[in-house]
Amino acid sequence: EIRRAFSEHPPTESAGKVEETIFSKIIRKELPADYLYEDDKCIAIQDVSPVAPTHFLVIPREPISQLQFAQPQHAALLGHLLLVASTLAKKIGIADSGYRVVINDGKEGCQSV
DSSP: OHHHHHHHSOOOTTTTOOOOOHHHHHHTTSSOOOEEEEOSSEEEEEOSSOSSSSOEEEEESSOOSOGGGOOGGGHHHHHHHHHHHHHHHHHHTOTTTOOOOOOOOSGGGTOOO
């Protein structure tokens, strides 16, 4: 189903173009951040403007400007990001009480970066 949807409605090159962001600079360690986790696929950092008592970001090293531009080959990476979030929730001590995972996609989805 996913592959068929992509073949019928492929994202346009310009729409998925990844521009330089603050996250790119953090990944390259050009800007400081409070790193919680790091591997070859992603980093996790404390949010500098938290909107919850515990608020961290899991950021893929491979730039994906919006979830709507993710491709089938990103499936393993997207799953990895969720597993990292789960692992950090356990490490931080919020897993048992529950937590929320949010993906902001596009203007109407409140994506700010």
